[in-house]
Amino acid sequence: MEQSPKLHEYFAEWMQLYKRDAVQPITYQKYEMTHRQLCRLAPDIRMSQMSRLTYQKILNEYAKTHERQTVMDFHRHVRSALMDALEERIIERDPTRKAVLKGIKHRKHKTKFLHQHEVQSLLNVLTLNEGVNWDYFILLISKTGLRFAEALGVTPEDFDFARQNLKIDKTWNYKAEKSGFAPTKNHASVRNVQLDWQTVIQFSQLTKGMPPHQPIFVQNTKVYNDTVNHYLERLCRRAEIPVISVHGLRHTHASLLLYSGVSIASVAHRLGHSNMNTTQQTYLHIIQELENQDNDKVMKHLASLV
Structure with a gap:
């Protein structure tokens, strides 16, 4: 047998x-x-x-x-x-039924997101007058909430400065032995991200004269996530704010939008989430906090109806 x-x-x-x-x-x-x-x-x-x-x-x-x-x-x-x-009847019963999931206690992680005044302190220490550098990369993610690989894949032609938006339709596969452009994480990740006028001015000046089809932040060298995170750590210490990762800047962007009253649907689209459930699960603590604030407003309004 x-x-x-x-x-x-x-x-x-x-x-x-x-x-x-x-x-x-x-x-x-x-x-x-x-x-x-x-x-x-x-x-x-x-x-x-x-x-x-x-x-x-x-x-x-x-x-x-x-x-x-x-x-x-x-x-x-x-x-x-x-x-x-x-x-397929290779096994007769479900061995995973009622499985108990354990795990070690949470290790100390970097701060997940910054508050608005901390973001401003970080932006204040960026050097944005010496050509392409990681400071511009950090600025872009802070202002758009892009994923690390999406930001690496941005080329000058992706900007539509007249309409103040940035087209995201590819990433940069920095983890591969031979790096290059790659598809986005999912279909929903293909999107246009609206830009504020300050970011438009900064990147229109930066990209002037650059090859339109070449990634802005990949300069003939291998890019490592750790390299940028270590650089960001030094900036955080200089700004005297909690140390955060590059991915934490994406969380920060979303968090600040939610706190400012932007809808979950709009935040989900801006981040390139495939559905709103992902956004709701990721930012549940913020959503619950905002719901509590809304409940207070509702009670005050009802109490005023006498």
């Missing part, structure tokens, strides 16, 4: 069959990371041995060195494969 495949073997075949070329390369890399973890955690476990107990042991072992959110992502990947295996 033929032996059932090993868990990591089935997962590898499953992700190549269903996920390769169906998801963005960066997303597929996460599936590959899950596969490597399965090889480490369960090198010899076969699909026929998959029970709730066996699966929980794998989750518990993974949770010893990862935060709960990361454990949830790992579980989601493996469970998707196992549900297909169940449908």
